[in-house]
Amino acid sequence: MNKGIEGKVVLITGGSTGIGAEVARLLAARGSRVAVAARRADKLEAVVAEIVGNGGVARAYTLDVTDKHQVEAVVAAVVKDFGKLDVLINNAGLMPIRPMSEVNTDEWDAMIDVNLKGTLYGIASALPRFLAQESGHIINLSSVAGVKVFAPGGTVYSGTKFAVSAISEGLRQEVGDKVRVTSIAPGAVDSDLKHSTSGTAKDTVLDFYKQAIPAASVARAIAFAIEQPDNVDVNEIVLRPTHQTF
Template sequence: MTSEIEGKVVLITGGSSGLGAETATLLASRGAKVAVAARRTDKLDAVVAQIESSGGVARAYPMDVTDKNQVASVVAGVVSDFGKLDVLINNAGLMPIRPMAEVNTEEWDQMIDVNLKGVLYGIAAALPRFLEQGSGHIINLSSVAGIKVFAPGGTVYSGTKFAVSAISEGLRQEVGDKVRVTSIEPGAVESELKHGTSGTAAETVMEFYDQAIPASSVARAIAFAVEQPADVDINAIVLRPTSQEF
């Protein structure tokens, strides 16, 4: 086990599958106590069962990141159940790719609600506790689309991810003396994210994801940020498949 991870209580949103589940499993294997939160309780229970079967500690929390009251309740529940919270990983996200000319405002609303407001609601729930205890770590999942606009098709998605990267950096500047802040900016990663696209761009997205790296690769990057000593803050990690140009 890694001493800087062992014993930490970590809450992961979107923890029922893909990157969230992989990160939960890896951190638990290194001694963290993991809380996984998402809407799909059956998948959450499966992640917890897998972690527990390997001797780890985990607990599931049904939660919709677009409901700020639910997010606040889950954070409070994790503190009540585990006695503290050390790390919040804002991982939940959507990526429907579609040209803006198709004007699908429902998808725009969903991305803003999940990708952006969901991150803000997580920060709102955890940050006061972190400031009060004088320590904590907020890890936000952005994207390479948050450092270079993914267009055509991903313009609004990029908008939400640019916002996440900006919020991460601004938050670091505001509270970095007490709370560590990390922005994770991956390229194509094998997960359910690619299935959020329908219509004219679906085939293009699936072809783009032929080069995807496994979610475990990003989980290792997150673990690297978490395992640093308290006086080291990994501010941003960009990783992508070696074959990915964008």
């Protein structure tokens, strides 16, 4: 069903590695024009060069999603460079796992800033444009930890992802007649996210991620949501490794 993907302009935050990079590769291969945004310019350029080398259309944009002015500037640049924006994928995220009793407020702040505020800043920049054109698709990366609290250790992370899920559903109810909204909730996925954890929980997290599915699995789920006809809105997809019980 490339018909629903081909020609669309898609902006992906956190697109330099992991899920974001795999989404960029897959959508470009299916005919989308992809704008790949992240903080690490060298990794961004590598992803874009690979896509272009395979015949796709892609551009890199350096972006820190915690800066709302940068997010607005990148969205504006994508619209200028490509002539439009059809899909925003809020993918950038952090997952430092640590018991709350260790009271690492720096990690709490970082998760709120990236996972929650970064998602909101993306919505704030894309939504007015989508409403004006009466079309668009916002895809937010939540987590199975946004469906069931991941504790001990992931309580604050779960809090940010529950918030993303709630915002996605509320946004759908508010603007769903013009803008499609999808929440993607993966379980353990092989990506850099697991390396956000340091300290006492590091070994536990790395052991948990031995069951991880490839990032390409999530990319296919996202492509499925995008490729649907305009009158079909896939609201939520939860996917996890077959043997993952949480």
